[in-house]
Amino acid sequence: MKKTVHPLDKRFKIAHREALIGVILVLINFIWWYGFGYGLGSGKVENYTYIFGLPAWFFYSCVVGFIVMVILVILTVTFLFKEVPFEEEEGDIK
C-alpha cells in the first residue's frame, strides 16, 4: 500500500487523531441524546415538566443536545484540528 516515497507520513498522525475525535464526539452525542431522552422521558406523561412549552426530555435531548454538539464541533475544529496540505510536496510535479 505504501509505495510512495515518504515512509511515515506525518500528516497521517494528525488524520488518525482527528478521526478518533470524530468517534469520541459521536459517543458524547449519543450519550447526551439517550440520557436526556429516555432518562427524563420514561416517566408518566402527566408528570412531565415543560420548558418553552416542550417536554423537558425533548428540550434537553434534541434542542439543547443539538446546540451542545454544534458548540463542541466548533471548539474541536477550531482548537484541535490542524491544517495540512493534501497535495504531494509542490514544486517539481507541476
Add this chain to the structure above:
Amino acid sequence: MNWAVITPLIIFLMIIFAVGFWSNKFVIKSNSFLEEYFLGERQMGGFILAMTMVATYGSASSFIGGPGVAYTQGLGWVLLAMAQLATGYFTLMVLGKKFAIVARQYKAITLIDFLKERYKSKTVVLLSAASIIIFLFSSMAAQWIGGARLVESLTGLPYTVALLIFAFSVLVFVIVGGFRAVALTDAVQGVVMFIGTLILLVATIKAGGGIPRIISDLAAENPNLISPFGADRSLTPAYVSSFWILVGIGVVGLPQITVRAMSYKNSKAMHSAIIIGTIVVGFIMLGMHLIGVFARPVLPGIKIGDTVMPLLSMKVLPPFVAGIVLAAPMAAIMSTVDALLILVSSALVKDVYLNYIKPDAGDTHVKKVSFSVTAIIGILVILLALSPPDLIVWLNLFSFGGLESVFIWPVILGLYWRKGNKYGAITSMILGMGSYILLDRYYPNAFGLHTVVVPIVLSLLGFVLISLMTHQTQQLSNSKNNSTIQ
C-alpha cells in the same frame, strides 16, 4: 393551476439551469476531463462541500416521508430523526484528511478507484460497481417517482407530464455540467431547504397557537404523542438507538457521500464544512420533523403521511410563500437524484468501461462516452419510473442499508487497518449485502434492532477474520514477488 405557487418553483428551476450551464464552461475548459466531470477537479470550498453533503443526504424522506411519520408517531420520531445530526460531522471527521490525502496519492476520482488501488483486486472493483449500479439505479428511480408525484400534486399536471418535466430539468444540468454542476446546484438547493424549513416551522407554530398550546393539544389527543415512545408505544429505546447506525454513522459507507469526502480543496474547506454541515443538517432534521408533529393539531385527520407537508404549506402560508417552501422538497429530491446519476455514470464510465473495456480511450472519446452514458442512464430511469416494475421497488428498499453494509468496512478498514486485504474486503461485501437481503426477508429487526445492525456486524467480523487468516499467505507471496524483483 395555481400560478402563485408555481411561479417560485419555475424561478427556482431557472436558477438551477443557469448554474448547470455555467459549470459547463469548466467542463469544456478543463484539461483533465474525467476529474472535472466526475469530481469537479477537487475544488470544492467549505460552504459548497457542506451543502452538497447535506443536500445529497437529505432526500425525499427528510421532507415528505419523515414529517409524515412524525405526524402519526409524535415527538418520539423527532428523537429518532436527531440521530442524523451525527452525519454532519462524523463522516468528514472519520474519512477526514486521511481519505483526502490517500485519494490524491492514488489519483482516485471515484470511490471504486480508491478501493481498486487499495485492494488491487478486480473482484472488489466489479462487486462495488455492481452494487452501486444496481442499488443506486433503483433508488434513483424511486426518488424520481417521488419528485414526479410532488410536481403532480402541486401543479395538477398528469403524472407522466410531471415526470418528464422533473426528469428533464435534472438531466439537462447534470449532463452538461457534471459533478461541479451537481455540487453547485446542491448548494442552492441546500439553502432553499434551510429557508423552507425555517419559514414553515415558524408559520406552523403560529397557526397552532404557540408551542405550549400545540403540545397540550397533542397530549389531550394521545399523551404518547409527546413521549419518546411513539403514538402506540412501539418505538423501543433499542430500536430507536439502532438508527444511529442506519442514518448516523453508517452513512460513512454510502458511496454518494464518500465521493464528496474526496472532492474538497484543502483542510480549511473541510474544517468549515464540518461546522456548517452540522448546523444545517441538525436544523433541517429537527425542524422538518417537528413540523410534522406540530401539523397534527393544525391539520387533523390526514390519512396519507406523504401529503402532510404539501397540504400544511398550502394551509398555513400565503400561496407565493408556499411555492418557495415547496421548492425545498423538490430541491431535496433533485439534489439526491443528481448525485446518484453522476455516481452511477462514473461507475459505468470510469470504473467499468475505462478499466476493463477500453483502457486506451482518447480524451474526446471519453467525453462522448461520459455525456452519452449519463444521458442513457437518465432516460432508462425515466422509462422505469413511468411504470415502475416491482423489482425496482424491491431493490430500493435495500439501497440505503445494503450499500452501507457493502462499503462501510472496505472503506474504513481500508483506510485505517493496514492488515486489511482483498480477501477480507470481498468477504465483507458479499456477507454484508447477502445477510442484509436475507435478514430483511426472513428475520427483520432482529433483537429489536433495525435490520441494518446485524449485517454491519457480520461484515466487520468477516473482514477482520478473513484478512487475518489470509494475511500470512499474502505476506509470503509478497516476499516471493519482492525477491524475484530483487
